[in-house]
Amino acid sequence: QLSLFRLTVKRPFSTSHSSVDAKEIKKFQLLAHKWWDEEGEYSALHSMNDIRVPFIRDTLLSMSSNYLRGNPLSGVKILDVGCGGGLLSEPLGRLGASVTGIDPLEDNIRTADQHKSFDPVLAKRIRYKSSSLEEIVEESMETFDVIVASEVVEHVADLETFIKCCSQVLKPEGSLFITTINKTQLSYVLGIVVAEKIMGIVPEGTHEWEKFVPPEELEHILESNGFSVKTVKGMLYNPLSGSWSWTESTSLNYAVHAVKSGAQGQSGPTGTPSETDIQQCSATAATAG
DSSP, X not given: OOOEEEEOOOOTTOOOOOOOOHHHHHHHXXXXXGTTOTTXXXXXXXXXXXXXXXXXHHHHHHTOSOOBTTBTTTTOEEEEETOTTTTTHHHHHHTTOXXXXXXXXXXXXXXXXXXXXXXXXXXXHEEEEOOOSHHHHGGGTTOEEEEEEETOGGXXXXXXXXXXXXXXXXEEEEEEEEEEEOOSHHHXXXXXXXXXXXXXXXXXXXXXXXXXXXXXXXXXHHHHTTEEEEEEEEEEEETTTTEEEEESOOXXXXXXXXXXXXXXXSSSTTSSOOHHHHHHOOEEEEOOO
């Protein structure tokens, strides 16, 4: 659950560019080589795969009858935003998907590239790129069938702009999967005080409670930007067993599946995103799982 986004609005003829907080990057650089230590700082993200990967797989399979046994996601193009060391990209690639993982922290991409190289099949199916989200918008308009933003949106400076960027690189009727943390008193106590300060489940300083996103707010932003929210499910982490499970309560962690509208009528008069919208999609992602 380590991710950082900084969003800026580009103005015409401006030479400014989005940037990541140098202190945060330095902190995550120290952890970049630990992504694949299943008992280390990222252990909760490793075990999260036990529920987030089947959630993505089964949801996509329920929407399509075209799948191959053994490679159920064959032919599906997935963008993993803030891919970190590739913890989620790899299992999606093993299911047959063509995965692009982006992360602006080069150390993370280096770690991800090195790890996938051990598996010749993954080496062909996964492409990693040291990049922010806004840097691929123009070159990737309506390119992906699926976008995954796992443990990312709670670090976004401008959530609506981030969702708009996701919409622009997603094909019509494409799926967006999000996992994040609710903004409740319970999430502050357990997500920050207990998880960071007492048990050290994630490194201290990883999260800012003010940036946590209530599901109602996330649903509103998604629906106002041309998405239809299909599923909202609560997630619960058991620090004693180190395992995740689904729960009715969304008071802590939760997962969302939303589908982009098939008709593009959100931005320009022709239904295509305007140049202003593209310029506004300035998001830099770092170190998500």
